[in-house]
Amino acid sequence: MGIFDFFKKSLQKTKAGFLGKAFSILKNGNLDKEKIEEIRELLLLADVGIPTSDYIIEKLKNSKEKDPLETLKSVLLELLGRDESVKLSAIPPTVYTLVGVNGSGKTTTAGKLAFRFKKSGKRIVLGAGDTFRAAAIEQLKEWGKRVDVPVIAHQMGADPGAVAYDTVSHAIAENLDIAIVDTAGRLHTKDNLMRELEKVHKVIKKLKPDQPEEVLLVLDSTIGQNAIQQARIFDKSTGVTGIVLTKLDGTAKGGMIFSIKRELGIPVKLIGIGEGIEDLKDFNASDFVDELLQ
Numbered sequence: 001m002g003i004f005d006f007f008k009k010s011l012q013k014t015k016a017g018f019l020g021k022a023f024s025i026l027k028n029g030n031l032d033k034e035k036i037e038e039i040r041e042l043l044l045l046a047d048v049g050i051p052t053s054d055y056i057i058e059k060l061k062n063s064k065e066k067d068p069l070e071t072l073k074s075v076l077l078e079l080l081g082r083d084e085s086v087k088l089s090a091i092p093p094t095v096y097t098l099v100g101v102n103g104s105g106k107t108t109t110a111g112k113l114a115f116r117f118k119k120s121g122k123r124i125v126l127g128a129g130d131t132f133r134a135a136a137i138e139q140l141k142e143w144g145k146r147v148d149v150p151v152i153a154h155q156m157g158a159d160p161g162a163v164a165y166d167t168v169s170h171a172i173a174e175n176l177d178i179a180i181v182d183t184a185g186r187l188h189t190k191d192n193l194m195r196e197l198e199k200v201h202k203v204i205k206k207l208k209p210d211q212p213e214e215v216l217l218v219l220d221s222t223i224g225q226n227a228i229q230q231a232r233i234f235d236k237s238t239g240v241t242g243i244v245l246t247k248l249d250g251t252a253k254g255g256m257i258f259s260i261k262r263e264l265g266i267p268v269k270l271i272g273i274g275e276g277i278e279d280l281k282d283f284n285a286s287d288f289v290d291e292l293l294q
């Protein structure tokens with residue numbers, strides 16, 4: 001499937017939803033007050049959020065451009081910022097940690113990411129840092145088998161810091177390229193979770209002071225604006241470097257993708273568009289916007 005087909009398939013719901021409706025109003029040109037209000041409402045329903053919706057509306061109102069769709073396109077691209085993918089460390093191993101609440105897609109993303117790197121010839125290890133649930137450890141081991149990469153795992157209830165230590169030590173000892181550390185996400189014990197994540201990161205730094213290269217916050221796009229709140233909490237204690245926005249295939253409320261960068265200053269680096277092993281892509285703003293506005 002080509003990149004455009006893949007976008008078509010995964011963005012169907014977004015296009016059929018509120019954002020799609022707002023954009024089709026603009027296609028008909030001639031923006032009067034009523035239409036602008038209608039667009040504002042649709043942006044809010046798509047979970048773009050109040051400040052960013054207001055920002056977009058102001059730009060539309062004040063634009064000298066004749067074609068409102070062109071104005072919208074440039075505002076959306078500006079909001080998304082320039083494309084950035086996950087970085088590799090100059091000296092291997094590169095270490096990534098995946099953080100986020102339960103069910104957001106961390107373990108699945110770890111597996112898909114391992115697959116992607118494996119395909120490009122990298123040598124990888126996965127670390128089962130969600131020791132809170134036995135099922136989470138098993139799930140990562142399954143991905144390890146599927147992708148054919150080793151998984152460092154301890155018993156359920158073990159110290160996630162110790163798992164991170166063993167994972168990164170293994171990567172160093174075996175001269176691997178990449179270590180991907182999965183973590184737990186029970187947000188109802190927020191303070192404990194944040195302390196746990198801080199410890200994981202401290203342990204990694206002890207072994208390789210310039211790592212982790214990326215702390216990737218995995219956000220479920222179907223929860224809309226709540227994702228922004230979650231991101232603030234995680235960013236405060238873990239210093240998130242990039243966002244993985246998952247389940248974009250399953251929502252008509254993916255509008256918060258346009259407010260994330262503006263409100264948090266953190267780029268969306270990867271998007272999840274399905275449960276399959278290949279359903280993780282670099283986020284490309286102009287492809288994304290082009291497809292939405294077609």
Ligand SMILES: Nc1nc2c(ncn2[C@@H]2O[C@H](COP(=O)(O)OP(=O)(O)O)[C@@H](O)[C@H]2O)c(=O)[nH]1
Nearest residue numbers: 102103104105106107108246247272273274275
């Ligand atoms: N449709 C869809 N489902 C996803 C995506 N990413 C993850 N999932 C599903 O979301 C559920 C929770 O994922 P999991 O990786 O276990 O989340 P974790 O608790 O954060 O580790 C699983 O059923 C995944 O298959 C995605 O991009 N699209």
Ligand SMILES: [Mg+2]
Nearest residue numbers: 106107130136
């Ligand atoms: Mg998990």
